[in-house]
Amino acid sequence: MTVERNTAVGAFVLGGTVLVLAAIVLFGNFNLFKPSIRAAVVFQDSINGLSVGSPVTFRGVPVGAVERIAIQFDPESHIAYIPVTVRIEPGRAVVERHSNAAPIDLSQLITLGLRAQLNTQSFVTGQAEIDLDFDPESAPVLHANITSLPEIPTRQSTLQRAREQLSQLPLRELADNTDATLQSLRGLTEKLDQDLPPLVESLRTTADRSAQAVAAASQAVGALQSRLDVTLGAINRVAMTSDRQLTQRGAELHTLLASSNQSMRQVRDLLGELKGLAASRGTARTNIESTLTDLAAATASLRGFANDIEHNPQLLLTGRRP
Structure with a gap:
């Protein structure tokens, strides 16, 4: 009875161990049956936020992790380099060739323009990552004396390019120009403080006089309007009187025109007689x-x-x- 119980416990423990190992193999980050690719990325500037275990991504997709970070000084150039060893998992990145998936050919990808850059993973925690992408226009800079691993050339990140552009700005000259501008503005402000009160007073006086002139003009326009109304009334009365007089004199004018026509006929006859006499x-x-x-x-x-x-x-x- 005891032997059977021990056998059952042992089988249960063995089964649990097998399940745990299977879960680790299936869901863990271990590649027991596929060898990973190790490469180096050499930096010269600060890699603040990057540590062992930081992710290595390709356009944001995780493909590996940082395995080792070191510092190496070159006595010939007197420059300190930071070689970072990365491990790329072949199961996470494959190159499709027709219908068959082949392992990553790192040297070929570097020839095609594969570059690495340091990106900030989180501005809150300050953690960084190494992101891979293709940039054929970026000239590869390799360091043969720094590492013996296949080296992925680096390129500047957007933040590094902005920092470099800011460092090239003539900040001292800009500061001097800004100081001179502020002094000019201060002098202009003081001059305005002295000149503006008399100007404001003059504008106020001018505005008052303009208001008085407008009031006087309004009165004159009112008086002129009343006179114009009287004049227009008189003109209307004259026109009406003229209409009545013309109407009354119409018959007389008709008679006068008739008499004039008769006189003209008599004159014409007289001229005829005089012509006969002559x-x-x-x-x-x-x-x-x-x-x-x-x-x-x-x-x-x-x-x-x-x-x-x-x-x-x-x-x-x-x-x-x-």
Whole structure:
């Protein structure tokens, strides 16, 4: 009975151990049957936030982790390098070739432009990660004397590029220009403090005078409007009177026009008669010419008699002797 109980306990423990190992193999991060790929990423700047176990991602997809971080000084260039060893799991990243999945050929991917950059994983905790991506335009910089592992070239992250651009800015010159600008603004403010009160007072006086002028103009316009109303009324009355007078004089004008037409006919007849008198063969003209001849002869006789009397006034008393 005791042997059977011990056998059952042993079988139960063995089964639990098998289940635990199976769970670790299936759901854990161990690759017991597939060898992982180890590579190096060499940094020169600070890798603050990066530690052993930090994730290695490809465009945000986890493909491995940081295995080792070291510091190596190059006596020739006098530069300290930070080689970071990463482990990439082949089960998480495969290269599709037609229909067959082949393991990652790291050297080929590096030739195609695979680059690594340091990214901040969380701004709250400050943890960092290494992100992989393709950037063929980025020239690869390798360090053969730093590591013997396959090296993935690095490229600057957005934050590093921004920091480099900020470091290249002429901050001292900008600060001096800003200080000079502030001093100019201070001087301008002081000058405005001195000049603005008189200007404001002048504007206030001008506004008051403008208000008075507007009031006077309003009064003048009101008076002019009343006068214009009177004038327009008078003009209307004159127009109405003229209409009535024209209406009353219409008959008289008609009569006057009729009389004028009759007078014009009489004048036309008179001109016709005068034209007949002036005709060269008319009887009236002949009589008028004879009369004028007799009058001329009588005038000549009277002129001779007047001359004789002028020379001999006694002729009026004695007359001419035979």
